[in-house]
Structures are given as structure tokens and as C-alpha cells.
Amino acid sequence: MLKAVSNHLGTAPTAIYKYFDSREAVLTAVADEVCRLFKPPKPAATWQETLRTWMWAVKKHADRYPVMPWIIGLNGKSRPEWLRITGPIVALLRREIGLRGQKLAIASFLLTTILLSLIRIVEGDRIHFHSDSFPDLDAMPLCNEELVALREVQKALPLVKDKQIFDAAFAELIKGVELLS
Numbered sequence: 001m002l003k004a005v006s007n008h009l010g011t012a013p014t015a016i017y018k019y020f021d022s023r024e025a026v027l028t029a030v031a032d033e034v035c036r037l038f039k040p041p042k043p044a045a046t047w048q049e050t051l052r053t054w055m056w057a058v059k060k061h062a063d064r065y066p067v068m069p070w071i072i073g074l075n076g077k078s079r080p081e082w083l084r085i086t087g088p089i090v091a092l093l094r095r096e097i098g099l100r101g102q103k104l105a106i107a108s109f110l111l112t113t114i115l116l117s118l119i120r121i122v123e124g125d126r127i128h129f130h131s132d133s134f135p136d137l138d139a140m141p142l143c144n145e146e147l148v149a150l151r152e153v154q155k156a157l158p159l160v161k162d163k164q165i166f167d168a169a170f171a172e173l174i175k176g177v178e179l180l181s
Contacts, residue, residue, distance in 0.1 A: 002016055002023055002026060005026065024074060024075070027071050027074055028074060028079065030067065030071060031068070031071040031072050031074065031079045031081070031082070032079055032080070032081045034061075034065045034067065034068045034071075034072075035068070035072060035079060035081030035082050035084065035085055036081055037061075037065070038057070038058075038061050038085050039057070039061075040054070040057065040085070040088060041053040041054055041056075041057045043092075047092055047093075047096035047097060048174050048178075050089075050092060051089065051092070051111075051170075051173075051174055051177070052170050052171075052174065054088075054089050055111075055115055055166075055170045055173070056166070056170070058085070058115060058116075058119075059115075059119055059166060062116075062119045062123070063123075066123065069116045069119045069120045070120065072116070086108065086111075086112055089108070089111065090104065090108045093107050093108065093177065097177070097178075097181040098181065099177075099180060099181060103180045103181075106180060107176075107177050107180050110173065110176060110177075111173055111177070114169070114173060115173070118165075118166070118169050122162055122165055122166070134150070134154045137150055137151060137154070
């Protein structure tokens with residue numbers, strides 16, 4: 001990866017080490033810079049709509065900086081700049097719906113990890129959204145009901161838009177937070 005960065009910069013990989021001690025230091029700097037560029041949305045009329053708007057803003061930011069979901073938690077440590085992005089939402093959950101302690105921790109963990117995981121999966125796994133990604137269903141030991149259902153999915157899956165996936169997932173995340181309140 002440092003070779004690709006150095007090629008992009010028009011320099012030698014060893015030149016990068018003049019400024020950074022390690023590959024991890026480079027990734028940390030990139031993660032912090034990408035997070036600094038995030039523009040938080042304005043609060044909406046309800047906490048649910050504010051949360052939905054924030055999730056869409058993170059998704060759009062990840063579209064612009066595709067490396068973001070992969071590097072903000074290097075070696076199991078959240079980047080301070082990522083916490084700057086998530087902090088207002090965690091405070092909103094505490095202030096608007098009264099989540100405290102473990103419930104607040106669960107809600108913030110689920111929101112951030114599911115959001116980032118979903119972004120990574122949908123963007124990285126788009127290849128599975130076409131009917132050719134399915135095995136030969138007729139060769140599988142399926143009952144008729146399962147076969148009919150899977151054929152329906154196989155036919156409809158290529159028509160599914162990312163927005164539909166994210167809208168449905170965001171609605172479920174909001175319902176999950178509501179269950180914790």
C-alpha cells in the first residue's frame with residue numbers, strides 16, 4: 001500500500017518514512033484527515049430524522065473517501081477524529097431518549113459498527129447483486145417453497161438499489177435504538 005501511495009505522490013516508498021515511522025502511522029494520518037473532512041448535517045425535527053440524516057452523511061462521506069470505513073479503527077482503536085463524528089450522535093441518544101450506561105454503549109456500538117459494516121459490505125460485495133452469483137438452484141436439495149422463494153430473490157436482486165438497502169437498514173437501526181429506550 002505504501003508503494004501505491006508513493007507512486008501516486010511521485011516519490012519513493014522510503015521517502016514516506018522520512019515523515020512517518022510506519023505504515024500504521026501513515027494510515028492513522030489518513031484516517032484522521034478523512035474524518036476531519038466530514039461535514040456533520042444539521043439537526044432535524046426529531047432525533048430519528050437527525051440520526052437518519054447523520055447515517056446518510058456518513059455513507060456519502062464514505063462514498064467520497066472509500067478508505068474511511070476500513071481505517072478508522074486500526075488495531076482495534078477508534079481514531080479521535082472518528083469520535084468527533086460520532087460524539088454528537090451519542091450525545092443525542094443520551095439527551096433526547098435518555099439512554100444511559102450499558103444501553104447507551106450498546107446503541108452507540110451498534111449504530112457505528114453496523115453502519116460501517118453495511119457500507120463496507122454493500123460497496124465491496126456488489127458482485128453478489130446479480131443473478132449469476134447464485135448456484136444452480138435446481139441442483140440443490142430444496143423443497144418447492146424454498147426453490148420458488150430463492151428464484152424470486154435471484155430475479156429481484158439485480159433490481160435492488162443501494163438506497164433501498166440503506167433506507168431499510170437505517171430504519172431498522174432506528175427501531176433498535178427505540179427498543180433500548
